[in-house]
Amino acid sequence: MARSEYIRGTTVRKPNRVRRDMPYHVHETGRQHKRHNMSLGYLLFLSLAMVLMVGTLAWYISLQSQVKNSVKNIAALESQLNNLKQDNDEAYNRANGNVDLEEVKRIAIQEYGMTYATEGQVVTYSDGGGNDYVRQLAPIPEVGKN
Template sequence: MAYQTNKNWNTRQQSRAYVYGNLSPVREPSFEPVRREEQEPRRAPSRKTRQNRRRESRISGSYVFFLVLASVIAMVICVNFIKIHAEVTASSKNITKMQSQLSELKEMNNSKEGAIMDPINLDQVRDRAINEMGMTYAADNQIVHYANPSGDYIRQVEQIPKEGMLAYAGN
């Protein structure tokens, strides 16, 4: 009996023993898993099964043709996409360039308009028109009022029809 107690004490002592390193002691399982090969022997496939597997592993000509055709179509789509993307990029750059040219032209036009309008004195124009050219202000009977639907100025090229006038202060 003393032998068994000593044996149990020795087993407990070993299970509590510290192992130096980064892993704790790994206990071995009390059973060993049953291997599949031991459970049932593997049968060799039948001749028909081997023929079917061989036939399925081969690639048929129609499948190769389909793969080549799909590859060509994918390649054409990719090339067209890249071409269209390049055209859009070029158009975008062209639009940006034209917009900068437009802004430069507008700025130049505004500066020239300012240079033209600055030296003009409207009082001098009125004095010259009245004194040198003999122009006079319009009399009340010479003014024709008409409906202007657009709100913009109108350049008169021909006579204004009587039905479009709101009031006429004439003879």
């Protein structure tokens, strides 16, 4: 093989001509540049999508903050409720501990003339709803009188 033979692919290639249909083109300097073929409509669409994304993210962060504040507020109110229940139970126990039921019975019978109800004096009414109280809409009739 002689030195003067041409070997395919060993020569310096000529720069490609600029083709408008390709995404990249080469300038005379040999640098490759990407062509930007974005239309105004596509650019507006991308901008609107970005604004919506940022707005949604801000709204989501705001909701997360509200939820976190609500949870903290609920925890504080539950703690306050537990403290009030405990204080109420302690006051109730102190009040019950200070009452002598025998003394109350003695005062009711001796000083106020109260007596135990006899069997004919007790009348039971049913309100049908199972409530803890009866709403009186009319006078309660006396037993034995019609």
